Amino acid sequence: MPGILTKASGGGVYWCCIGQQLFELARKARVQMAMRIPREIRIRRPGAHMPQPEKTLDPNRSPEEWFGAELRLRRKAAGFKTAQPFAEKVQVSVDVxxxxxxxxxxxxxxxxxxxxxxLQTGGLFERAWGMTFGDADKRRAEADIPGPRRGERSVQTCGGRILGRGHPTTSNGSPDPVERRAFLAIGSLAALASLELTRLFTPTELPPTPARITPKEIRQLLDIANGLHGWDNAHGGGGLISQMSTNAMQWATRLLSVDCPPALKREFLAAVARLGLVCGASQFDVYRHEDARLAFRVAVECADVGQQWHLRAKGYSFLARQAIWIGDPDEGLTNAEKGLVRSDRLSASERAMLHTARARAFGKLRNVQETLAAVGAADDAFSQRRPEDDPPWMAYYDEAQHNGDTAHALWDLAVGIDGHDPAPAGHRLQTAVRGHGPAFQRSKAISCTKLASLVMRRGDPREGAALGHKALELGDGLTSLRAADDLRELRRFAASHAKIPEAAALGERITASLQT
Structure with a gap:
C-alpha cells in the first residue's frame, strides 16, 4: 500500500504510518525473523496479579457492597478461589x-x-442488578426520555410449513436510546482498561508509545479488546465503536515497533492478535472492508509467529466470512481451509466454526452437496464441544451461534434454489433467535431478519411480516450496516406481496427505520 514503509531490525518490526493509513503488514518472513520466540521460555499469563489481602466486605453498608459480597461468596463457593479464572470465564478483566x-x-x-x-445462581444477579443499580438508571432515563416506556407486548407468529407450529414470541419493549446505551458502554470500557480510553477518541492524539513492552501494555490490549468486543456485539460496529476500533488498532501496531523482552513476546503477540480480531470485526460490520482485512491479517500474522493456534483459526474464520460477504466465496473457502490446518490443535467449537465458514462459502456457490456435507461436518464437531476446552473468546460460539451460522448457509440454498427444502434453515434460525441473549443483540436481530425473509419468500407472508416486525424491534438502535442490508433484503421480499396489507405495512416500517 502506498505511503506505508516497513523494515525489520533486531528489536522488532518497525511501522511507519503516513497520512490516514493505519498500517500495512510486514512480510511474514521478516516478522518471523524479527520476533522469533524461544521454545524454552515460560509465559506469564496476561493480567496476572500479585496476591493481595482481600478487602473485608460489609454487605449492610450499601446495595453495591451487598452485591459485591454476594458475588465473592458465590464465586468461591463455585470453586473459583481467585478472581482471575472467574474473570476469564465471564470475559471481563480481573480488575472489573x-x-x-x-x-x-x-x-x-x-x-x-x-x-x-x-455461577449457576438461577438468575440471582440479573434480578439483583435492578435493585442495586436500577435506581440510578431510572433517574438517568427520566432525564433523557420524556414519557413512559412501552410495556411488554407479544407478537404472535402463525404456523407455517417452514417453522411447523408457531409460538408466541415476546419483546421487552424498546431498547434504551442509543445515546444512553453509548454512555453506559463508555463507562464500562473505561473501567475495563487501565489506559485512559478517552484518548482513543481523537485520531490525532493516541496514547504514548512506551520505551519497552511490559505486562501493563499486554493487560491494556486485552482489556480494550474485551471492552470493544462486548459493545460491538450488543450495539454494532458503527459510531464511537468504529472510531475507537480504528484508533486502538493504530496504537497496537505502533507497539509492534517497541522492544519486547523475549519472555513476553508470545503473550504480547497474542494480545495484539486478539485486539486485531475485535477491531477487524467492528470495521467489517460497518463495511470498512480494507481496514477490517488488514486488521484480520495482522491478527493472523501475530498468531502465526506467536504459535497461537486458536487465535490463528479465529482470524482465518473472520477472513473467510468477510470474503464471502463481499462476494468472493472462493477466497472465503480458501481461508476457511487455511484455518483448519492442524485442526488437531483446535477445540471442537473452533472446528465447527471453520466448517460453518466452508458451508457458507459452498452455499453462496449454490453447491448443494458440499454445503450439506460441510454443515454435517460442523454439526459433528459441535456435538463434541466441551466449553472448558475453548479459549475465553470462543464462549460466544454456543448452540444459538452454531445454529445461526449454519442456517445462513442453508438459507442461501432455500432462497436461491427452487424446490429446496426450507425447513432446516428455518428451524436453525428459530433456535438462534430463541437462544441469543442480550449481550448478542446484533446476532439475534440478524437471525430474526433472515428468518422473516425466509418465511416471506417460502412460507406465509403474514407470518413473515410478524417476524419482520419482531426483527425491527430487536434491531432498534443497532449501528450495523450488515443488519441494515438484511432489512433491505427483507423489504424486497415483502414488496413481492404488496397486495397483502401486513407485508406492505412491514415494507413501509423498514423504509422509515432505515431513514432514521
Whole structure:
C-alpha cells in the first residue's frame, strides 16, 4: 500500500504510518525473523496479579457492597478461589470483578446474566442488578426520555410449513436510546482498561508509545479488546465503536515497533492478535472492508509467529466470512481451509466454526452437496464441544451461534434454489433467535431478519411480516450496516406481496427505520 514503509531490525518490526493509513503488514518472513520466540521460555499469563489481602466486605453498608459480597461468596463457593479464572470465564478483566466485589464499581447490566450462568445462581444477579443499580438508571432515563416506556407486548407468529407450529414470541419493549446505551458502554470500557480510553477518541492524539513492552501494555490490549468486543456485539460496529476500533488498532501496531523482552513476546503477540480480531470485526460490520482485512491479517500474522493456534483459526474464520460477504466465496473457502490446518490443535467449537465458514462459502456457490456435507461436518464437531476446552473468546460460539451460522448457509440454498427444502434453515434460525441473549443483540436481530425473509419468500407472508416486525424491534438502535442490508433484503421480499396489507405495512416500517 502506498505511503506505508516497513523494515525489520533486531528489536522488532518497525511501522511507519503516513497520512490516514493505519498500517500495512510486514512480510511474514521478516516478522518471523524479527520476533522469533524461544521454545524454552515460560509465559506469564496476561493480567496476572500479585496476591493481595482481600478487602473485608460489609454487605449492610450499601446495595453495591451487598452485591459485591454476594458475588465473592458465590464465586468461591463455585470453586473459583481467585478472581482471575472467574474473570476469564465471564470475559471481563480481573480488575472489573475485583472492583465489583469491593462495591466500588457499577456492574455492567449485560454482565449480570453471565455471572448467573457461570455461577449457576438461577438468575440471582440479573434480578439483583435492578435493585442495586436500577435506581440510578431510572433517574438517568427520566432525564433523557420524556414519557413512559412501552410495556411488554407479544407478537404472535402463525404456523407455517417452514417453522411447523408457531409460538408466541415476546419483546421487552424498546431498547434504551442509543445515546444512553453509548454512555453506559463508555463507562464500562473505561473501567475495563487501565489506559485512559478517552484518548482513543481523537485520531490525532493516541496514547504514548512506551520505551519497552511490559505486562501493563499486554493487560491494556486485552482489556480494550474485551471492552470493544462486548459493545460491538450488543450495539454494532458503527459510531464511537468504529472510531475507537480504528484508533486502538493504530496504537497496537505502533507497539509492534517497541522492544519486547523475549519472555513476553508470545503473550504480547497474542494480545495484539486478539485486539486485531475485535477491531477487524467492528470495521467489517460497518463495511470498512480494507481496514477490517488488514486488521484480520495482522491478527493472523501475530498468531502465526506467536504459535497461537486458536487465535490463528479465529482470524482465518473472520477472513473467510468477510470474503464471502463481499462476494468472493472462493477466497472465503480458501481461508476457511487455511484455518483448519492442524485442526488437531483446535477445540471442537473452533472446528465447527471453520466448517460453518466452508458451508457458507459452498452455499453462496449454490453447491448443494458440499454445503450439506460441510454443515454435517460442523454439526459433528459441535456435538463434541466441551466449553472448558475453548479459549475465553470462543464462549460466544454456543448452540444459538452454531445454529445461526449454519442456517445462513442453508438459507442461501432455500432462497436461491427452487424446490429446496426450507425447513432446516428455518428451524436453525428459530433456535438462534430463541437462544441469543442480550449481550448478542446484533446476532439475534440478524437471525430474526433472515428468518422473516425466509418465511416471506417460502412460507406465509403474514407470518413473515410478524417476524419482520419482531426483527425491527430487536434491531432498534443497532449501528450495523450488515443488519441494515438484511432489512433491505427483507423489504424486497415483502414488496413481492404488496397486495397483502401486513407485508406492505412491514415494507413501509423498514423504509422509515432505515431513514432514521
Amino acid at each position: 470483578i475485583l472492583k465489583i466485589e469491593k462495591g466500588v464499581y457499577r456492574c455492567p447490566q449485560d454482565l449480570a446474566p453471565k455471572l448467573d450462568e457461570v
